[in-house]
Amino acid sequence: xxxxxxxxxxxxxxxxxxxxxxxYAQTETLYxxxxxxxxxxxxxxxxxxxxxxxxxxxxxxxxxxxxxxGYRFVNHAYNPxxxxxxxxxxxxxxxxxxxxxxxxxxxxxLHLMDRIREEFTVFLPDSSIxxxxxxxxxxxxxxxxxxxxxxxxNGGLYFLPPGAKRTFSxxxxxxxxxxxxxxxxxIDRRGQLWAAGRGGIFRYDPASGCLIAFPPDxxxxxxxxxxxxxxxxxxxxxxxxxTTFDGLYELDPLSGRSRRAPVPxxxxxxxVVGLYVDHENSLWIxxxxxxxxxxxxxxxxxxxxxxxxxxxYGLCNNRVYxxxxxxxxxxxxxxxxxxxxxxxxxxxxxxxxxxxxxxNFSNYVLRVHEDQHGGFWSNTMEGLFYSPGIGQPSxxxxxxxxxxxxxxxxxxxxxxxxxxxxxxxxxxxxxTYDFGARQFKLVTFDPAASSFQLVDQILPDDDHPDxxxxxxxxxxxxxxxxxxxxEWFYPQESCEAPSNRTDQTIQMSGGRMWVELTRGMSLFDxxxxxxxxxxxxATDPKGPPNAGVLKIAKTEDRYx
Numbered sequence: 001x002x003x004x005x006x007x008x009x010x011x012x013x014x015x016x017x018x019x020x021x022x023x024y025a026q027t028e029t030l031y032x033x034x035x036x037x038x039x040x041x042x043x044x045x046x047x048x049x050x051x052x053x054x055x056x057x058x059x060x061x062x063x064x065x066x067x068x069x070g071y072r073f074v075n076h077a078y079n080p081x082x083x084x085x086x087x088x089x090x091x092x093x094x095x096x097x098x099x100x101x102x103x104x105x106x107x108x109x110l111h112l113m114d115r116i117r118e119e120f121t122v123f124l125p126d127s128s129i130x131x132x133x134x135x136x137x138x139x140x141x142x143x144x145x146x147x148x149x150x151x152x153x154n155g156g157l158y159f160l161p162p163g164a165k166r167t168f169s170x171x172x173x174x175x176x177x178x179x180x181x182x183x184x185x186x187i188d189r190r191g192q193l194w195a196a197g198r199g200g201i202f203r204y205d206p207a208s209g210c211l212i213a214f215p216p217d218x219x220x221x222x223x224x225x226x227x228x229x230x231x232x233x234x235x236x237x238x239x240x241x242x243t244t245f246d247g248l249y250e251l252d253p254l255s256g257r258s259r260r261a262p263v264p265x266x267x268x269x270x271x272v273v274g275l276y277v278d279h280e281n282s283l284w285i286x287x288x289x290x291x292x293x294x295x296x297x298x299x300x301x302x303x304x305x306x307x308x309x310x311x312x313y314g315l316c317n318n319r320v321y322x323x324x325x326x327x328x329x330x331x332x333x334x335x336x337x338x339x340x341x342x343x344x345x346x347x348x349x350x351x352x353x354x355x356x357x358x359x360n361f362s363n364y365v366l367r368v369h370e371d372q373h374g375g376f377w378s379n380t381m382e383g384l385f386y387s388p389g390i391g392q393p394s395x396x397x398x399x400x401x402x403x404x405x406x407x408x409x410x411x412x413x414x415x416x417x418x419x420x421x422x423x424x425x426x427x428x429x430x431x432t433y434d435f436g437a438r439q440f441k442l443v444t445f446d447p448a449a450s451s452f453q454l455v456d457q458i459l460p461d462d463d464h465p466d467x468x469x470x471x472x473x474x475x476x477x478x479x480x481x482x483x484x485x486x487e488w489f490y491p492q493e494s495c496e497a498p499s500n501r502t503d504q505t506i507q508m509s510g511g512r513m514w515v516e517l518t519r520g521m522s523l524f525d526x527x528x529x530x531x532x533x534x535x536x537x538a539t540d541p542k543g544p545p546n547a548g549v550l551k552i553a554k555t556e557d558r559y560x
Contacts, residue, residue, distance in 0.1 A: 030305065031313040035068075036338035042066060042075040044316075046334025048093040049324035052115075053100060057324075057332065059339065060091035065104060065113075076118065078108075084119035086111060095141040095149075103149060105138035110151060110160070110167070123160075123167065142185045142193070150193060152182035157195050157204070157211060172202070173210040180211075186232040188240060188253055196229035196242060203256060214256040231275040233283075235297075241283065243272035248285060267293060267302045274334075276323035284331065286320030292333070316340055354378065354385045354394045362396065369412035371421050373435060379409040398425075398440065413458035417465065418481070424454040430470075445484040455503045462507045463526070469513070471502040476515060476524065489524070491517050495533035506552040514552060 035041050043063035050058045059066040064077035064086060079085040088108025095103040102113040110123040136155040144150055149160040156179025157170040169179065180199030187193050193204040195211065202211040231243040232251075240251040241261055247269045248261040270293065274286025283295040291306030292315065307315040316338035324332045333340040354362040361381040369377045376387045376394070384398035384407075400407040408426040415422055421433040422443075430443040452474045461467040461478070470477040476489040491497035503516035513524040520535040 030342065030344075032305075032315060032333075033341040034313070034316055034338060035341070036316060040073055041338060042073055042077075044335075044337045046321060046339055047091065048322050049332045049334050049339075050094050050096060051324060051326040051332075052096055052102075055327070057326065058094060058102075059334065060094055060104075062091075063089045065091045065094065067118075076113075076120070084117075084121075086120055087122045092138065093140045095143060097143070097147075103141050105141050105151065107137045109136070110138050110149075123165075139182065139197075140184045142187050144187050144193065145191065150185050150187070152185040152195050152197065154181045154197075155179055157182060157185065157202070170204060171210050173205065173208060173212050183228070183230045184232045184242075186234060186240070188234050189238055190253065192253060194232055194240070194251075194253075196232050198228050201229060201232075201242065201251065201256070201258070212256075214258070230273050233275045233277050235277045235283070236281040241275060243275050243285075245271040245288065248272050248275070248283075263295060264300055264302050267295065268304070273319070274321050274323060276325070278323075278325050278331065279329060284323045284333075286323065286333075287318065289318050291315055291318045292320050354380060354382075354396075367409060367412075369423075371435075372414040372416055372419075377412065377421070377423075379407070381407070383407060384409060398431075410456050411454050411458040411470070413460070413468070415460075415481070422458050422468070424458065424470075426453060430454070443484060445479065445486055455501075457505055459505060459507065461526075463511060469505060469507075471505045471515065473501045475500045476502040476505075489529050489531075491515075491522060491531045491533070494530040495522060496535075497522065497531065497533050504552045506554055508554070516552070 037044055043061040043066070045062035046059050047062070048060035050060075052058060057068045057070075059068065064075045067074040067076070076086060078087065078089045086104070086106060086108070088106040090107040091104060092107065093105045095105075097103065100115040102115060104111040104113055104120065108122075111120045112123075113120050136153040136158075138151050138153050138158075140152045142150045144159075147162040149162075151158040151160070151167070155169075156172075158167045159170065160167045172180065180195075180197055180202065182195045182197035182199075182202075184197065185193065185195045195202045195204070199213070201214045203214065204210075205212050227244040227246055229242050229244055232240060233242075234240050238253065240253055242249050242251055242258070248263060249258050250261045251258045268290070270285075270290045271288035272285055273288050274284075276284040276286075278284060280296075280298065282297045285293040285295060287293070291304060294303045294305065296302070305315055307318040315333070315335065317335040319336035320333060321336070322334040324334075326332065328343070329345045330341050330343045333342070354365075362383075362385065364381040365378050366381070367379040371377065374389050376390070378385045378387075378394070381400070383396050383400045385394045386397045387394035409423055410426070411422070411424040413422040415432075419435045421435070422430065423433075424430055428442070430445075432441050432443060433439070434441065452472045455471045455473065457469075457471055459469040461469060466480055466482060468479045468481050470479055475491070478487045478489070480486075490500045491502065492500050497520070498518045501518050505513055505515045507513050511526045513526065515522045515524045515531065517531070517533065520533055522531040522533045524531050
């Protein structure tokens with residue numbers, strides 16, 4: 001899956017920009033992808049779903065934490081003989097940190113997973129320490145100000161300061177010795193912390209350091225919030241919703257009062273256990289035994305998706321615990337018996353233009369790129385256009401300098417560390433865009449960029465993050481991204497290549513790179529700076545293709 005994303009993202013940028021969800025008739029057949037035990041899924045009870053920043057999808061299950069790459073499952077489960085494994089198989093939720101590591105909540109306590117090693121550090125109970133996390137089920141996690149981790153547990157609300165080795169509990173403001181059994185925790189856009197569970201809804205009061213209870217209004221027969229609350233979710237407008245076995249409710253974050261959610265009249269009242277706000281601000285409501293209710297907030301309509309034994313492309317099960325929408329708008333659905341996936345937005349194409357009119361050079365799109373902030377950059381025959389997001393208006397940010405020639409931009413690269421975008425403009429050179437300063441800058445280094453042409457790529461060095469690789473028509477350049485020093489490598493100095501032109505490039509393990517050369521391929525050793533040439537021979541079926549290579553990719557099995 002990660003290897004497929006760039007092409008898929010390009011198609012999204014070209015075809016799905018500004019896409020809105022169509023309305024559906026109840027009679028329309030929708031097709032859900034299914035992932036079950038028959039497909040190799042190790043366990044079917046799915047309690048939480050998360051897509052990490054590398055594009056892998058993770059499932060919290062009743063038998064471990066599962067990593068899915070689109071083809072294979074890797075299950076991290078309890079192992080009594082491994083101190084770096086999970087301490088419990090029942091994983092309830094997860095949260096990705098800024099450094100890519102995971103906080104993992106289980107019925108055996110809190111874990112921190114090292115993303116690189118995929119090893120777990122367990123925060124074990126310690127009865128000798130007052131307020132320590134004491135063998136409690138950790139059910140949901142939230143990251144607050146200063147990277148403080150908050151935990152909803154069956155023994156109340158706990159928090160872990162950054163760098164601390166132990167957790168701390170939060171009492172209720174009533175002074176009661178016992179602490180409420182909590183299922184969910186939410187930090188809203190105002191910075192307020194809410195928690196809820198079997199004891200109703202609570203708000204954390206930083207001044208007193210305790211939880212304020214918000215009991216149901218005794219004069220409101222509809223406010224039955226003393227039931228078990230499993231989910232708290234905030235939508236894009238600041239409305240907070242919560243789930244009960246009596247249906248869906250809305251919470252006023254200012255007063256703390258609750259009411260039944262203002263759902264359409266035809267929406268059935270169900271026992272709600274799962275809730276999710278998607279990118280369109282619509283609600284996906286998972287029930288205990290009646291499937292899914294999709295509440296389209298744009299046109300205020302609902303649709304029910306339910307399991308049917310004779311529908312092979314329907315829901316896996318009517319008990320729906322969780323949802324997650326990935327970067328491609330796929331909705332992943334966790335049920336009692338497997339995983340479903342659906343993308344309602346791909347059922348319709350939207351025609352997107354930089355400007356009105358068919359015969360407009362700004363609509364002749366040569367390349368589309370999505371940056372790290374979700375913005376879209378389109379290289380057109382009029383210049384470079386930018387849109388801050390899908391469906392947002394675009395504007396010309398870098399006009400074509402010479403109206404007689406098409407401006408070709410290549411080698412887009414998202415520099416996460418420097419919060420910049422790097423790209424190459426043909427006959428102009430290498431540029432950066434600083435998102436913080438909102439400025440373009442021409443990168444000047446020796447030799448002058450105008451003396452050569454970048455072929456198609458700007459690649460970060462996998463082994464040395466300070467360096468970028470630039471394949472060009474005169475050789476392979478290694479550029480220091482900070483001081484802009486360069487080192488050049490010329491194929492003809494170490495092999496019998498017909499020219500020094502370097503083209504499509506991909507990095508492998510062991511400090512090696514595959515580099516396309518004129519009429520062949522080469523394996524480049526970064527340490528020695530030497531190329532090993534594999535020429536294309538039309539009569540050799542085992543050699544490189546006797547044609548231009550457009551793209552190179554690799555599989556996890558090391559095939560290129």
